Amino acid sequence: MKYENLKKFIISTKASKSTIYRFYKKNEDLFAETSLRSGKRMFPADHARYFDSEIMFDENKALRQENQSMRNLIDCLADKQSLQHTFWQMDWSFFFTVAYKTDRNKTSCFKQMHGLYDYLNQKHGASTEIRLFFTTEPFQNRKACHNHFVVYVDDKKLHEQIVTDIHDYFNYDRTDVSIYDRYKAGLFYMSKEGLSGEDWDFISNSTNSTGDEN
Structure with a gap:
């Protein structure tokens, strides 16, 4: 997994330091994926997508479509x-x-x-x-x-x-x-x-x- 220091992560996410730490305070499971190296907090580069509203919208849309497909699957399987x-x-x-x-x-x-x-x-x-x-x-x-x-x-x-x-x-x-x-x-x-x-x-x-x- 690729990691970035705080300075690079701020550039990747286009978010402030306070916004980043508030996010991780609310999402302890994701914070557990960060790493402390030589006293500096390192952030997984792919976590940047959580700060991109367009990416999150697309991922949520895909999840909604998948959930709808599963509902259709269950409904159709009921009719043998x-x-x-x-x-x-x-x-x-x-x-x-x-x-x-x-x-x-x-x-x-x-x-x-x-x-x-x-x-x-x-x-x-x-x-x-x-x-x-x-x-x-x-x-x-x-x-x-x-x-x-x-x-x-x-x-x-x-x-x-x-x-x-x-x-x-x-x-x-x-x-x-x-x-x-x-x-x-x-x-x-x-x-x-x-x-x-x-x-x-x-x-x-x-x-x-x-x-x-x-």
Whole structure:
């Protein structure tokens, strides 16, 4: 952990000495992380964020969103007959978001997702189980849609290649990917408005995969 003396910490935090010590008096757990060296108090450099209102606002916003996601998770798990509950019970590998460069309506997004699945299944479907669940959502600021989707690839040796293939498939678009975390409630975020028509689909090759035969 990087430490700063009081003079440098005042510059980092843009706070006065009295403000800094009042803060630590109220937060004894954080004060315990400071250090006394040669009679001088040293402060962890990353504590400076506690004095930045914008950073704290962003962190609090993220915590509120995470708490809301957990509430959604609990509510959806209570309904054991829902599709959300069924999907949550499944294993998934990655969570993706695709924002298209060109404006696409729901029909176009639906075709893009099926095209992606066909592309992955053609390349890897003979050797591994692949399944994909996607939803289509409108943007708030323009008349176009984007996709959220989760993908499962049974053969972990193919994970890196699959991610590369997906990025290549959407090479003109913006894609965000993360390891799927079932406790982040991503599936329930995806289906928060309900599932109907071209808004979503679930595709799997589990009936024709030969990955378990070798």
